[in-house]
Amino acid sequence: MRVKLKRWLREGVVLLLIAAAAMLVMDQFRKPTLPSAFVSTPLQTQDGQDVDLAAMSQERPLLVYVWATWCGVCRYTTPSVAKIAQEGGNVVSVALRSGDDETLSTWLARKHYALPTINDAQGQLAKSWQVQVTPTLVIVSKGEVKSVTTGFTxxxxxxxxxWWAGI
Structure with missing residues (x-):
């Protein structure tokens, strides 16, 4: 019995390492090549607030969360992003092709998400940023992109x- 348990444990660890390596490789292929003007892109939230990514990231790192209401994986990541924002985290979200402002506002209200949200209704912003996968998470610190990841986080x-971007 003890020999079987050791073998299962060893095989489980190997399987986890293979899965982690596969996810890292996939993430490298899927992440967008952001333009050099990414942080200087003029943006505005649904409620009319101007967003300056470079300025927002000067004091503490900023999480730019690109998601969609129709995205299956986003159903699991958006609550975490909303919680970070609720706890005072530095967050701005970009809703990709999720309807007009009214539709998106209704969806956010129904889910009780209080996120500063930019509506990219036609996907033009995501196209200019080369974002092809939702969710995409970009960490910006002091006006520089520090990390880009896609998929579940x-x-x-x-x-x-x-935290890592802030040290």
Missing amino acids: SGWGMKLRL
């Missing part, structure tokens, strides 16, 4: 990336 993973 846990809340603690997001917090760890923000």
Whole structure:
């Protein structure tokens, strides 16, 4: 019995390492090549507030979260992003092709998400940023992109990336 348990444990660890390596490789292929003007892109939230990514990231790292209401993986990551924002985290979200302002506002209200949200209704912003996968998370610190990742990321993973960018 003890020999079987050791073998299962060893095989489990190997499987986890292979899965982690595969996810890292996939992430490298899927992440966008952001333009040099990424942080200087003029943006405005749904409620009319101007957003300056470079300025917002000067004091503490900023999480730019590109997501969509129709994205299956976003159903699991958006609550974590909303919680970080609720806890006072430095967050701005970009809703990709998720309807007009009214539709998006209704969806956010129904989910009880209080996020500063930029509506990219036609996907023009995502196209200029070369974002092809939702969710995409970009960490910006002092006006520089520090990290870009795509797909599922846990809340603690997001917090760890923000912390790492701030040191």
